[in-house]
Amino acid sequence: MSWETPSFVEINMA
């Protein structure tokens, strides 16, 4: 797989 910096987006459990 190609590499992308691991990241996340916070979600409001809206």
Add this chain to the structure above:
Amino acid sequence: MIDAKARVRLAARVRLRFDRRSGKVVLLYPERGLELNESGARIAELCVETRGVGELIELVAARVSDAPRAVIERDVLDFLNALDARGLLEVTRS
């Protein structure tokens, strides 16, 4: 700080799920959640069971063809520390 000698797993209150609506993997915990990108999802999947961070880095790097291992190691450690800062990991430091 988590380093390559630590062992990690997702905390008991955390669930890893696939959200069909967004097509993304999410980490769910009480009242909140994190939507992960592909690399983040791969790392989180490897944290479902207790695993050494060094081994985790090797497993991730084995499937990546377009980035130096040093970059992958730094990114994985940064990501794990971000999860740990939110209390989402159980960490055993050696």
